[in-house]
Amino acid sequence: MILAIDIGNSSIAVGCVDTENIYFLEQLSTNLSKTELEYAITLKNAMELHQISPEAVTGGIISSVVPQLSDTMRRAVKRLIPGEVRLVGPGLKTGLNIAIDNPAQLGSDMVVNAVAAIRQYPLPIIMIDMGTATTISAIDKQGRYVGNVIVPGVRGALDHLAYCTSQLPKISLETPRHLIGKNTTECMQSGAVAGTAALLDGMIQRIEEELGETATVIATGAPAQAVIPLCERPVLYDDGLMLKGLLCIYEKNIRQNKRRGKQ
Ligand SMILES: Nc1ncnc2c1ncn2[C@@H]1O[C@H](COP(=O)(O)OP(=O)(O)O)[C@@H](O)[C@H]1O
Ligand SMILES: CC(C)(COP(=O)(O)O)[C@@H](O)C(=O)NCCC(=O)O
Ligand SMILES: [K+]
Structure with missing residues (x-):
């Protein structure tokens, strides 16, 4: 299961997903003044509300059209879950x-x-x-x-x-x-x-x-x-x-890195 986050200009969609299921999908409001800690706490609460423990999450992926928030969110996710956190953008293969x-x-x-x-x-x-x-x-x-x-x-x-x-x-x-x-x-x-x-x-x-x-x-x-x-x-x-798109891109990149022996 991965944690997938889509940062839009009005709201941030957050969900946990794997190839079989969407475990939850929730919206947070996009707030440029929130800190890494505040986003980490909000994400932790959202996962807790859906009975998902951070250890069950193998990685994270973020899409953002609000560049000012991308790194804050990436660091927030890193504080919460043990695995890799990817940001859709240069360096990440999408196949598109x-x-x-x-x-x-x-x-x-x-x-x-x-x-x-x-x-x-x-x-x-x-x-x-x-x-x-x-x-x-x-x-x-x-x-x-x-x-x-x-x-x-x-x-x-x-x-x-x-x-x-x-x-x-x-x-x-x-x-x-x-x-x-x-x-x-x-x-x-x-x-x-x-x-x-x-x-x-x-x-x-x-x-x-x-x-x-x-x-x-x-x-x-x-x-x-x-x-x-x-x-x-x-x-x-x-x-x-x-x-579904975030999960697909995440898997594409994890598989590729595994083949290259990176993890
Ligand atoms: N269920 C809904 N019905 C109607 N409008 C909504 C609903 N949910 C969100 N909106 C409004 O639609 C606008 C854009 O949606 P949102 O998904 O938040 O945009 P973005 O992807 O740009 O963050 C927001 O201003 C929000 O208030
Ligand atoms: C067009 C958008 C503002 C839509 O963002 P959203 O409504 O999802 O917040 C966003 O995709 C964006 O900033 N795009 C970059 C410019 C472009 O796609 O040409
Ligand atoms: K959105």
Whole structure:
């Protein structure tokens, strides 16, 4: 079993996983001022709550799109578990063929999710990740990661709208009952949730035209649960992509090092 951590701009997903099971998956809030000790204590508590003892964990792997936190988290994990702790990035083999201007620039969350998606779903793939940003990644029929689209995330866009206006409230992200809203909250929910579904449908169609093929469409990230039921195009929801991708990358690197006799 390994400890897998995905540091996003709003939240940190933490889970324990092996090839058979996902033992738990929890979210912490991303907090740049938390220290190594504070993260170590939080991780320890999360594992304890799920009755997982640190000795049962053979290693750890971290994906981070918040570089300021990467090392703090790595040190926190090292204090907690006995095994190796890897960070997705230069020096770690992912097996993903990244066909973009500068592969090192691609957010490691997209790398990890793409690794899992390619193993599990028919190519080509359009992969949507809804977080602070909504990203739409394209993977061609050869399994090459050919690029993505970055759109402001639904939650942040809504919060910004409330912040910039006198009369628009902060609202929760729920699937609207009507497209044509009858009150301010319904109108905003329709714009945010149904509007994002329409954006996704439109972008999927245009990306497929650019790929020249029909793709498998997969979505991950909490806001997707409210949005994708309103997409006209069938979209598979898979909230396990990140854990599966991290486990796969971890194993790839441990196996390789074992073969080289490093451990
Ligand atoms: N269950 C949920 N339903 C709707 N929105 C959610 C849910 N969980 C988290 N969010 C919101 O979605 C936004 C982005 O999600 P998150 O996974 O935290 O992003 P990131 O991957 O960038 O850290 C956050 O602002 C969060 O408040
Ligand atoms: C696009 C992102 C901000 C998405 O992050 P998230 O919403 O998961 O917090 C992140 O993947 C990132 O910072 N990427 C680096 C730039 C790039 O991928 O081109
Ligand atoms: K996330």
